[in-house]
Each structure stands twice: as C-alpha cells, then as structure tokens.
Amino acid sequence: MKILIVDDEELIRQVLKEYLILEKYQIYEAENGLEAIEVFKKNDIDFVIMDIMMPKMDGYQAIKELKKIKNVPVLLLSARNEEFDKLLGFEIGVDDYVTKPFSPKEVVARIKAISKRNEINKSLYVFDDLLIDDVAHEVKIKNELIMLTPKEYDLLKYFVTNQNIALTREQLLNNVWGYDFYGDDRTIDTHVKTLRQHLGLYGKYIKTIRKVGYKFEFKKEN
Amino acid sequence: MKILIVDDEELIRQVLKEYLILEKYQIYEAENGLEAIEVFKKNDIDFVIMDIMMPKMDGYQAIKELKKIKNVPVLLLSARNEEFDKLLGFEIGVDDYVTKPFSPKEVVARIKAISKRNEINKSLYVFDDLLIDDVAHEVKIKNELIMLTPKEYDLLKYFVTNQNIALTREQLLNNVWGYDFYGDDRTIDTHVKTLRQHLGLYGKYIKTIRKVGYKFEFKKEN
DNA sequence: TATATTTATCACATTTTTGTTATAATATGA
DNA sequence: TCATATTATAACAAAAATGTGATAAATATA
Numbered sequence: 001m002k003i004l005i006v007d008d009e010e011l012i013r014q015v016l017k018e019y020l021i022l023e024k025y026q027i028y029e030a031e032n033g034l035e036a037i038e039v040f041k042k043n044d045i046d047f048v049i050m051d052i053m054m055p056k057m058d059g060y061q062a063i064k065e066l067k068k069i070k071n072v073p074v075l076l077l078s079a080r081n082e083e084f085d086k087l088l089g090f091e092i093g094v095d096d097y098v099t100k101p102f103s104p105k106e107v108v109a110r111i112k113a114i115s116k117r118n119e120i121n122k123s124l125y126v127f128d129d130l131l132i133d134d135v136a137h138e139v140k141i142k143n144e145l146i147m148l149t150p151k152e153y154d155l156l157k158y159f160v161t162n163q164n165i166a167l168t169r170e171q172l173l174n175n176v177w178g179y180d181f182y183g184d185d186r187t188i189d190t191h192v193k194t195l196r197q198h199l200g201l202y203g204k205y206i207k208t209i210r211k212v213g214y215k216f217e218f219k220k221e222n
Numbered sequence: 223m224k225i226l227i228v229d230d231e232e233l234i235r236q237v238l239k240e241y242l243i244l245e246k247y248q249i250y251e252a253e254n255g256l257e258a259i260e261v262f263k264k265n266d267i268d269f270v271i272m273d274i275m276m277p278k279m280d281g282y283q284a285i286k287e288l289k290k291i292k293n294v295p296v297l298l299l300s301a302r303n304e305e306f307d308k309l310l311g312f313e314i315g316v317d318d319y320v321t322k323p324f325s326p327k328e329v330v331a332r333i334k335a336i337s338k339r340n341e342i343n344k345s346l347y348v349f350d351d352l353l354i355d356d357v358a359h360e361v362k363i364k365n366e367l368i369m370l371t372p373k374e375y376d377l378l379k380y381f382v383t384n385q386n387i388a389l390t391r392e393q394l395l396n397n398v399w400g401y402d403f404y405g406d407d408r409t410i411d412t413h414v415k416t417l418r419q420h421l422g423l424y425g426k427y428i429k430t431i432r433k434v435g436y437k438f439e440f441k442k443e444n
Numbered sequence: 445t446a447t448a449t450t451t452a453t454c455a456c457a458t459t460t461t462t463g464t465t466a467t468a469a470t471a472t473g474a
Numbered sequence: 475t476c477a478t479a480t481t482a483t484a485a486c487a488a489a490a491a492t493g494t495g496a497t498a499a500a501t502a503t504a
Contacts, residue, residue, distance in 0.1 A: 151451070373462070
C-alpha cells in the first residue's frame, strides 16, 4: 500500500516514514499541497496523510484537488483542535485526524483502522473458496490460481459486481464488450460456457435465465 | 437526484454515500426513523434507502410516514431474509430490497434500475408470501423460489402490473405475446393453467372472467 | 514476421418452452 | 334440469433457446 505524507516539516515526515516503513508501507513525500498533487498524479497512491498548515497550498485545498483525481482515505494532521474545527465546515472527505503533537504509533494504528474500515470498498470478492482480487487482477479457487482470458475475467467481474441482478445479453454486450460491439448475441453464451468451465464447481452460480440472459447468484451451501 | 440514506450504522451510511456520490447523487442522511422524517420534510427527497432495524422508530413505521408525505421509491436494507418476510405482511410500498451484507455496487445498480422504472413499471411486487422481484427476475412463495417458464413469467408480470383490471384475451395476446402473434386464443388458457399450478395457493388470484378473459385480483384473507 | 493466444462465429446437439389439439369439466341461462 | 357455451386440462409435436465443440479470424507476443 502506497502512502503519501504531506507536511512542510521534514522531521515529522521522517518520523512517520520510519514507522510506516516498518509496517511495510511504501512511502511518498511532499512538502506542500502543490507538490502533493504532483506526486499523487504520478503514483497510484492509496492513502494520504496531510498537514493542514502548509505554504503554497494548504491542506484544505490540496485534499479537494486530490479527491477530484482519486477518492482515497485521508488522515489529517493539525496543530490544534481549532484548526480542525474549521475544516468540518468544509465537509471535505477526511477519514480521521490527529492533533499535533501526536505519537507515530497512534498514526499507524489509525491508518490501519481506516484501511480496515474501507475494506468493503476494496475490489475483493469472496464466495467461499472463490476469490476475485481485482487489484491483483487474479481469481483463485481454494487458493489455486485460475487462469482466465481477459474477456472471461471482465465478464466475471461484471457478474460479481452485479450480483443477483438478471443481466440481459444486451446489457452484457454493452458493458463488457462495449457499446461499439456489433457482433452476435451468442458470443456471450460461448464465453459463459468457458467461464463456467474455468470456474469448475463455482460455474453453477452463473445462472441461465431463459429468454433474458444470465445472473450471478451465490448461495452458500451447507 | 436526492437520496436519503437511513441507517443507524454510520459505516454503512458512509460506504453507500461514497459510492452514490461517485454517481453524482446528492446524499442526505438520517440515523433513525424520526430523523428521517425530519430530513424528508425539509428536503425534496427523490429516493430513500432504509434500514429496517433501527432505534427510536424502525423502518416499517418510517416508510409509512414518509409515504404519507410524498410517494418516493424505497430500497430496503435488511439484516436477514426473515426480517424481510415480516415486512411482506405490511404491504408497504417497497420497491426493492437487499439483505446485509450487501455490496455497495449492487445497491447502486438497483437504484439505477428502479429509477429507470416508472410508477407503473415497478420492480417489486408483494402479495403476502408471494414476491415478484423483477430485477432478479425471480418469483418466490414463502421465500421459496418458484420456477416459471419465460412466458409464464411475462404473463404473471403483466397480470400484476395490471391488477384489478379485467384483461381480454386480445389484450393479453397483444401485450404478452406481441402484436405479431397470430395464434389461437386458447393458448392463453393453457398458460394461465400452468401459471396457476406453479403459483399454488396464489393461483386463485388469477380470476376467470367468462366471455372476457382473466383478471389478477389479490385480496388479503381474514 | 512467425507464433501463440484469444476471440467470434458457426453448425449441430440437447434441453426447454410453446402452441395446438382433443377431451373433460364447469358455468350459464332458458 | 338440461343444452350449450366456455374454460380447464393433459398429451404431444413443433419451435425456440441454450449448450457445446470445432474452426476461422483477430489480436497479442516473442
């Protein structure tokens, strides 16, 4: 996980960095808001630790800009409670905050908590032994990697992100193949076939809905 | 479009909010039924996501009250299927539901689906223990899946979307079979027969109207 | 460019659904 | 009540939809 630390005090950045590296996080740094946006654009940052008071562009502004690019969790650092209070009025998406002086351990603990909280947001789908990890772009059954073709993967992903919804062939074509695809409906059937084969036991969770299309519906068996 | 999220768990509200904001919806929140009504009165809400189990005033009550003020589509969140079953007796206007734990993406997809439908073209029909969920394209009786053929399903859907209306065979042929169907009238009878069979106890709610056709009319017993 | 992989389409097999027919059951009205 | 009209039912053949395997076209990769 890539964390971006934004603070004008080098000492603070350094201390945090040390602690976070111990936790296996990958660290990026920035001295002010403008720099933060630069770094944020270039790297696929997962988490931002942001100071409010900074030269050039302050934390408020920076967070607003960052959120436009990608919605990441933000932990705010502020010198005093009053500073933070001002922020509340802005209703920027801040996930948590600590006031200076803080203990690095507290920061680490809070980052972990926030990360857990957003786990629902993660692109990880688990159906018993079937695991679809979209970040890693891999599918596993009983911890064994399943090799899917790109189309099969896309199709599966669309199915699991639209669980329990009857998907028409048209919908599937539009959303998996794209609106510019003018091929045959039956193409889907073939891909569903191969996908089911690859999914083995889990293939049956792709239900056929006659005259309509298909539906992914997982029901735990006992 | 303004969506009101009513749930006592902040995490759930937050997660849903994040996803729905990405879809450009304007979000309002409430922790319980009472608060929901407050917020609902003050703002011109277009859609409500409602949890059943809440302190102070539960979802049942809240929906009833809200519907008095303005008839908006409601998506229900419920912890378990049993909770939802209880609701069936109430015949409140619920348009769709998901059971926890749900995927935020499914909720978004369902909201989109419901929004597309107009008043007449609802997605969820409930008659006591009979449930017709058009998003999932399934029919349940006492929470048991009923297997219908495509024609039976279409026929049933046409019946329930035209409740209490005597439908001539011609109407049924035109609207369920299509205007280009030039077959026999008796075809309907056969499909009504099998549909009634599949609906078991609920089959009787498809009334025969001699010399005319059929009518779906549900009346709560006792 | 050659090779391997992936994708789309076709043709045929299999399964499911549908419409029709014939016959039974039921309702209606004289 | 009975004759008649109308609907319900069951069986079955025809039609339609989906599953499948083979193959050709397209695309990516070395």
